[in-house]
Amino acid sequence: MTSDLALSQSGFVTTIEIRRPPLNFFDLLLIRQIANAVEAIDKDPSVRAVVLAAEGKAFCAGANFNEPAPSPERSVGDTAIGHLYLEAVRLFSARKPIIAAVHGAAIGGGLGLAMAADFRVTCPEARFSANFTRLGFHPGFGLTVTLPEAIGETNAALMFYTSRRVTGEDAFKMGLASVLVAQDQVRAAAFKLAEEIAECSPLGVVATRATIRRGLANRVRAATEHELAEQTRLRATEDFKEGIKAMAERRVPNFKGR
Template identity: 45%
Template sequence: MSDIILGRDGKVATIRLARPPHNFFDAAMLGGIADALAQTDADPTLVVTLLTAEGRSFCAGANFAGGFAANGTSANTVYSQAKRIFARTKPLIAAVGGPAVGGGLGLAVAADFRVASPSARFHCNFSTIGLHPGFALTTTLPALVGAQKALDIMLTGRRIGGEEAVAMGLADRLSGPDSLNEDAMAFAQSLAGQAPLAIRSIRDALPHVSVAAAEAAMAAEEVQQTSLFLSADFHEGIKASSERRLPRFEGR
């Protein structure tokens, strides 16, 4: 795929999202990421994968304003590919610079580790557009930061900067202001230098969230999202977002 660029640096596989400026995803793009992770899993000479992005955003999620459903993409098709991302067997590090929004936050949180730049913005924006969270965030986010902080992040829809993300456990490393990819690669190389069989066995023993739990979360999220897609509030939320104004929700 032209918007997924694969590479390697020694024992580190690299996946770069190349759909700038915001790297909005669809099922095909997530499928490309899942395919790349499957290749990494199948290659015994690779130990760790580093996920980076071009443009202003790490990933701004699904482009609802740009015809998310019109192109044959739905929550079901997206989550069928997301399940494959969760099912990988080797560590994944996300290098997050700029916004990680909605499903893009879900993608970042699906990784085993996150390296954030000071300019990173972790944004669980679902409440601000009238939608239920997705991409297993109802399970993965509480597992990282605790139920109370996750509730705060989800209900307020506030943006979490890189420094705060590290302080609350949403990110694992803070990079220099201009060295995100270099710092993330250094972290990846440090992991890749460890014993591969031990790395895998430790990851299996201490999963961030199990594949079964992620799949169950997405199944429940899809039910809620399918209902809310039909609400007037969701349509108002998307319209307000595209018009860069505060939404006028009516609870219907």
């Protein structure tokens, strides 16, 4: 396992820790590593639940659009994102429960990663944002499916249209997060929830989860195809260039609608 990811097991619970501090920006390689880890865990009868956590300031701040001269594997261009979404769909095909320990920001695709989990444990300091329209962009990572299914169409639309940052408290109130604790207790609370799940019949949990999430991976796969098409179209616009520039300059974007 590379230094980008660390796995540890205690009892029937495995913790997957993202190690790209401080902001844990993702790329195709990282999502592939996580998907590979999850698939390996699915084949391991000694593991009954997974905690997805991260070190550093953020849980995952999304893709790094400011990365200089990216290589194809790390690119946010059309082809790489297409492959990244294929890797992301693998996460939604996981058989065992995943609890995301969101101790900091989950932004853009980072929110998409958090939504691949069954539950999110968070804290008041965390921030959740589908900030795509703020970039002149379209949501991705299957969020057009997962977010409305988790918090309802109205709340999801509010997050998409405004690109606002939702606090941990508000995330808990709207059902985006299942548990709200102090920041230094997020990982412990996520692990406690995983242990509670692991005490139940593993066959029963896997079967029940498969029923509840039936068709989810297929819905996400179809959604990401549409999301990618829209992202590809919008990436060529002046507004997208302005959105990325404004983000880098930490200012309000001045969109022209072209």
